[in-house]
Amino acid sequence: MKRVVIFCGSGSGTDEIFYREATLAGATLARQGIEIVYGGAKVGLMGAVADGALRQGGKVTGVIPYFLQSKEIAHTGLTELILVESMHERKTKMNELCDAVIALPGGYGTMEEFFEMLTWAQLGLHQKPIALLNIAHYYDPLITLVNTMTAKGFLKSIHREMLLYSDRIDDLLGKMKNYKAPDTGKWISKEDT
Template sequence: MKRVSVFCGSSTGASQIYMEEAELLGTQLARNGLTLVYGGARVGIMGAVADATLKAGGEVIGVIPKMLMGRENAHTGLTELIVVNSMHERKAKMEQLSDGFITLPGGPGTMEEFFEVYTWAQLGEHQKPIGMLNSNNYYNKLLTFFDHMIEEQFLKPEYQSMIIVEKDPQQLLEKFRNYQPPQLPTWISREET
């Protein structure tokens, strides 16, 4: 594993803990020799994780759509900033560049990025680890909803197990290293993916 995409908010959130834990993750990425791939902004949690990775000596690749260059204040101090035409291109480029995905707290855009790579994993489009840094128990209600999906038979337990949930960034990264994807259903042929 060389590069990890981080999905997160362009705002700071209601609690300082979100910024602190984003900074801690960025530091751990650099210390573990991992390149951060993220949305390219210098504001909010996005900026915090990027700045911490850079400060700790790591490399950071930002991927930002042209339309967000001003709105999200594109980070100009990155190792590399890739400007794309659309949000769809941003997500596709981040997936292509990355060996795994970590979701920090964020809003609908963050959730959309998470659910897209999660769905791709279920369909066999990739076998990369997907993690959530559950800062301040931010994702507890979503995790409970996943349990509800299983109870109502809209989600298989083995698919829920694809999501690695931790509160500590280093433990999350260690689980990434040891990740073994679940067996895909027989209707998905690995030769076709």
Template sequence: MKSITVFCGSSFGSHDIYKEQTFLLGKTLARQDIQLVYGGSETGLMGTVANGVLSENGKVIGVLPQFLQTKEIAHKNLTELIIVETMHERKTKMNELCDGVIVLPGGYGTLEEFFEMITWAQLGLHKKPIGILNIDGFYDDLINLVQTMVDKGFLKQANKDMVLISENIDDLLDQMRNYEAPTVGKWISKEEI
């Protein structure tokens, strides 16, 4: 993997471990010569992951919608900052620039970005690995909800298994390197699985 998109919060959250692990992820990406693509802000965990990469002289591409330049405050030390018009253009550009996605703690925006990327994968629009770095069990309830979707017949197990999950950065990156997209899609019958 040459480039990973990271989706995460523009806030720090209520526990220091979120910031610590986010900075460590950035450092790890740079040490493994993996370019970071992210939302372009200097605030919260977004700025933290970028700063982690930059602290190891890694490459960072930010993608920021014009209207958020004053709200999220564009990071001034990036390798490249791409300004787009809309949120949808932002996600599209981030998808174009990456080989995989990692999701860190965040709020509505982070979840929306995660679900759009995993939906695109489910529909076969890309075959990139999508990982959740489940820092301090932050995503435990979401993981349980996704299992409920499988149990209640709204999601196939093969599509659930498309989401790679770990609390450990190196383990998650290893899973992503070894990922093979499933051959089953959303509309394959249960008998064909």
């Protein structure tokens, strides 16, 4: 695992633990020699992850659309800043650059990016580990929902197992390094239709 994409909020949340743990995540990745690719902003958890890594001498690549860069939220101290035309192009570029995915707390944008990567894995478009850093139990309701999807027959167990999570970055990275993508074969069979 050489380069991880981080999806997270441009806000800092209501508790300082979110910012602190995001900074720690960035620093931990840098100390382990893992490069970070993220949304390129200097604000919120996005900025915390980048700054945590940069302070440890890590490499951080930001990918940001022109329209957000022009709002002066782009981080100016990154190893590299890639400007793209659209949000869709941003996700595509981030996927091209990474070999693993971690989501920290965030809002709609974080969820949309995260679920797209999970869906691509389900469809067999990549075999990257995809994980949630469950800071302060933020993702407990989402994990419960995913388990409900499986229990109610809307998500196969093999696809449920693609979702890795932990509340500690070191533990999460260990799970990700040991991840073996399942052989899902056809994800929809005739019996399912």
